[in-house]
Amino acid sequence: MRVPFAGGWANVSRETIDRLEQYESLLRKWNPRINLVSQGSLDALWTRHFADSAQIFHLAPPSASQWADLGSGGGFPGLVIAILAAEARPMLRLTLVESDQRKAAFLATAAHALGVSVDILARRIEALAPLRADVVSARGLAPLDTLLGYAERHLAPGGVALFPKGATVGAELDRALEHWRFCYQKEPSTTDPQGVVLITGGISRV
Structure with a gap:
């Protein structure tokens, strides 16, 4: 089965497609109540x-x-990553952080229904002990300046942060560089002609 993922079209298993279709059904069922x-x-x-x-x-x-x-919200990107990792990287351990209790409950229900293993923390990001993750991601959560603070706290040494950004990425980078030192690479988004995914690392305060 072929579906539109990064890099054009990618081959994924029937089991992965089934999980994504089931996830879609869960989103449609819960969305009127939780947005x-x-x-x-x-x-x-x-x-x-x-x-x-x-x-x-x-x-x-x-x-x-x-x-x-x-800030996993409805599971983007965290729950999609968990679905893909179940087939491609079964040893990857995922932690989804979502302070909204209702959304955290949805994530727990969906993960159980989809048969994927994730840890869900229904707490504020700032209140968590450092997670020491190899990868930190956040989608549509906060300006880059704020995200770098989260990443500095929760990344393991040598880890990378992945942040999708839109047309304002240049301005966000300029503001962030006033307070942070970091390395970054801009990968063109496959879904937004004006967007990129920032790959950042080596984060420290100015």
């Missing part, structure tokens, strides 16, 4: 949310064993 995604994006889930999340998974170092997704 997990905007109503207008429901009919574009596979490109707007699934493929957008999948490209983050494919940019992570294959050697990563601990991944922390911050």
Whole structure:
């Protein structure tokens, strides 16, 4: 089965497709009560949310064993990453951080229904002990300046942070460089012509 993921079209198993289809059903069932995604994006889930999340998974170092997704919300990118990792990287351990109790409950219900293993922390990011993750991700959560603070706290030495950003990425980088030293690489987004995924590391305060 072929679906639109990062790098054009990627081959994934029937089991992965089944999980994604089941995830779509769960989102449609829960969304009217919790507003997990905007109503207008429901009919574009596979490109707007699934493929957008999948490209983050494919940019992570294959050697990563601990991944922390911050502000997971309805599961993007964290739950999509867990679905893909179940087949491609079964040893990858994922932690989803979501302070909204209702959304955390959805994530727990969905992960159980989909048969994927994740740790869910229903707490504020700032209140957590350092997670020491090889990869930190966050999608649509906060400006880059704030995200780098989260990443500095929760990345293991040598880890990388993956942050999808839109057309304002240049301005966000300029503001962040006033307070942080970091290395970064911009990978063009496969789902947003004006977007990129920032791959950042070596983060320290100025």
